Amino acid sequence: MNLNEEAKRIMAISISKLYSSRTQRGGLRLHRSLLLSLVMRSARDIYHSVQVLNETAEQQHTVPCEPQETVIEEPMDTSTDQTVPDVSIESTETDPTTDEEADIKPPKAEDGEWDKENRDWAQCDRHSRKRRGKAAAEPEFLPSKKARMDTEDDRRVGVLRSSNGNCCRSVEILTQISVPSAIEAF
Amino acid sequence: MAGAGGGGNDVQWCFSQVKGAIDDDVAEADIISTVEFNHSGELLATGDKGGRVVIFQQDIEKSQPQCRSEYNVYSTFQSHEPEFDYLKSLEIEEKINKIRWLPQKNAAQFLLSTNDKTIKLWKISERDKRPEGYNLKEEDGRYRDNSTITTLRVPVFRPMDLMVEASPRRIFANAHTYHINSISVNSDNETYLSADDLRINLWHLEITDRSFNVVDIKPANMEELTEVITAAEFHPHQCNTFVYSSSKGTIRLCDMRASALCDKHSKLFEEPEDPSNRSFFSEIISSISDVKFSHSGRYMMTRDYLSVKIWDLNMENRPVETYQVHEYLRSKLCSLYENDCIFDKFECCWNGNDSVVMTGSYNNFFRMLERTQRHDVTLEASRECSKPRQVLKPRRVCAGGKRKKDEISVDSLDFNKKILHTAWHPQENVIAVATTNNLYIFQEKVN
Numbered sequence: 304m305n306l307n308e309e310a311k312r313i314m315a316i317s318i319s320k321l322y323s324s325r326t327q328r329g330g331l332r333l334h335r336s337l338l339l340s341l342v343m344r345s346a347r348d349i350y351h352s353v354q355v356l357n358e359t360a361e362q363q364h365t366v367p368c369e370p371q372e373t374v375i376e377e378p379m380d381t382s383t384d385q386t387v388p389d390v391s392i393e394s395t396e397t398d399p400t401t402d403e404e405a406d407i408k409p410p411k412a413e414d415g416e417w418d419k420e421n422r423d424w425a426q427c428d429r430h431s432r433k434r435r436g437k438a439a440a441e442p443e444f445l446p447s448k449k450a451r452m453d454t455e456d457d458r459r460v461g462v463l464r465s466s467n468g469n470c471c472r473s474v475e476i477l478t479q480i481s482v483p484s485a486i487e488a489f
Numbered sequence: 490m491a492g493a494g495g496g497g498n499d500v501q502w503c504f505s506q507v508k509g510a511i512d513d514d515v516a517e518a519d520i521i522s523t524v525e526f527n528h529s530g531e532l533l534a535t536g537d538k539g540g541r542v543v544i545f546q547q548d549i550e551k552s553q554p555q556c557r558s559e560y561n562v563y564s565t566f567q568s569h570e571p572e573f574d575y576l577k578s579l580e581i582e583e584k585i586n587k588i589r590w591l592p593q594k595n596a597a598q599f600l601l602s603t604n605d606k607t608i609k610l611w612k613i614s615e616r617d618k619r620p621e622g623y624n625l626k627e628e629d630g631r632y633r634d635n636s637t638i639t640t641l642r643v644p645v646f647r648p649m650d651l652m653v654e655a656s657p658r659r660i661f662a663n664a665h666t667y668h669i670n671s672i673s674v675n676s677d678n679e680t681y682l683s684a685d686d687l688r689i690n691l692w693h694l695e696i697t698d699r700s701f702n703v704v705d706i707k708p709a710n711m712e713e714l715t716e717v718i719t720a721a722e723f724h725p726h727q728c729n730t731f732v733y734s735s736s737k738g739t740i741r742l743c744d745m746r747a748s749a750l751c752d753k754h755s756k757l758f759e760e761p762e763d764p765s766n767r768s769f770f771s772e773i774i775s776s777i778s779d780v781k782f783s784h785s786g787r788y789m790m791t792r793d794y795l796s797v798k799i800w801d802l803n804m805e806n807r808p809v810e811t812y813q814v815h816e817y818l819r820s821k822l823c824s825l826y827e828n829d830c831i832f833d834k835f836e837c838c839w840n841g842n843d844s845v846v847m848t849g850s851y852n853n854f855f856r857m858l859e860r861t862q863r864h865d866v867t868l869e870a871s872r873e874c875s876k877p878r879q880v881l882k883p884r885r886v887c888a889g890g891k892r893k894k895d896e897i898s899v900d901s902l903d904f905n906k907k908i909l910h911t912a913w914h915p916q917e918n919v920i921a922v923a924t925t926n927n928l929y930i931f932q933e934k935v936n
Binding site: 337342345 | 577579580687769776832
């Protein structure tokens with residue numbers, strides 16, 4: 304989607320400008336940093352709203368199937384196609400994170416897709432929360448100026464970025480860090 | 490004719506002089522960062538990125554009908570040096586952000602110059618006599634041997650070649666955490682204000698060790714910051730009134746009689762945003778880069794990225810006049826964001842009788858906007874149009890479609906050649922236009 308691509312591009316440009324302004328002579332310019340963060344915020348908002356629209360459109364596309372099924376079956380039973388992947392993912396992810404999984408499990412079972420995505424997000428969030436500092440310090444699209452200290456971290460960061468479902472999440476992590484910290488630097 | 494006159498379509502501008510290096514390789518230190526005429530127009534000061542101030546003086550004796558004013562170098566001095574803030578591990582640039590002249594009170598001239606952190610009061614004085622005939626010293630300064638002194642004489646002043654001396658009389662430091670963007674001398678000739686991104690301080694010209702904070706918009710939590718101060722100026726006649734502009738496109742007028750702290754404004758000037766123009770960059774282009782009162786004090790002018798607006802101080806909800814400077818750039822905002830040009834801070838200025846305003850643009854173009862008949866013209870400061878008394882031809886930019894002859898297309902504009910700083914002589918139709926590292930002086934064509 305054009306707007307989506309545009310928003311992502313503007314976010315990337317804004318982040319790189321924020322980073323390069325840290326090395327500018329005379330120090331960070333508050334006015335410039337504020338404007339950059341405002342642009343990044345609106346680009347991020349547009350990007351997320353487009354994502355939400357996409358997700359809603361996908362759900363709306365699949366939902367018409369359900370009433371046909373639920374007429375025959377009980378409301379809680381969604382189609383078998385949807386439940387099976389849910390179960391399989393749950394089984395792999397419950398082991399390391401049992402308590403938190405239960406906490407974030409959404410109440411509605413028929414929002415299978417949403418549930419799966421949410422769990423993935425929480426999982427990645429947990430990983431990324433540990434590594435957040437690194438992710439913010441070394442975004443991939445900028446040339447690395449120093450040797451990478453921890454190759455294990457990089458692989459994990461790489462995993463975050465390469466998988467489709469998490470691609471937007473990593474950008475979101477970056478924007479969540481960069482926007483306030485640009486101002487907090489003062 | 491004397492008098493500021495109209496600069497409208499009846500005024501033709503011609504080239505007078507250009508100052509600065511000719512070669513295209515521009516040294517960063519030579520980039521002009523501010524231009525200001527003094528109150529009589531006899532002196533023209535420029536500041537550059539290297540922290541130097543160069544003052545030109547109008548040579549009135551040599552003036553002839555064809556060439557009314559010629560400005561020659563009067564004084565050059567290093568105003569600010571690069572400094573280092575050890576606490577924050579930051580370098581403080583020596584670039585001169587603003588110069589403001591004080592009204593002349595005696596033979597000497599005074600100006601305020603500021604970089605990001607420190608304001609200095611400079612005294613520029615002339616010396617055209619020197620004492621001769623000392624008893625204890627030779628003419629070259631060496632002390633005479635006491636045994637050779639047999640008589641006493643009274644030293645006398647003898648004429649010498651004119652020497653212009655600049656000496657720092659006051660240094661106003663350590664009052665700004667953020668970067669100073671404006672200074673403005675009050676009409677009371679005793680105080681002045683300095684503004685940074687979040688605060689405005691009031692100083693007395695004689696007192697350097699303290700200043701009074703009159704505006705503070707710093708939020709308790711910096712994450713909640715939504716706007717910064719971009720420019721501030723005292724009213725030309727009312728010593729209690731000043732205005733400051735913000736990055737959100739608003740202007741606040743403050744009255745120092747209302748309270749000691751002017752966080753609460755007396756008037757708020759704001760025009761509602763046109764929703765059809767909303768884009769990713771709406772906030773950036775609405776940020777005001779300059780605010781200037783008219784000489785009369787009735788109006789003020791603001792410059793944002795694409796337009797110039799003139800406000801009547803009695804009407805807060807919208808400007809009385811809006812002029813588009815380079816509307817053809819509206820569709821190019823994304824590219825201008827990428828190449829950083831969208832952050833350029835253009836200044837603007839009034840002519841002597843407030844009938845015309847001027848501001849800069851790209852490709853070394855500058856715009857003259859005549860208010861009474863709403864005429865506007867685009868002119869260019871370039872070496873190609875720099876023959877003595879050559880009349881400047883109006884330039885036109887082709888926004889789209891078929892390009893006419895003599896028009897330049899938007900994509901051909903050179904965005905590295907920008908005119909950010911311009912100044913208008915307070916009484917005559919003489920203008921100073923700063924390109925990157927050259928200062929062009931144009932004057933009204935005299936028949």
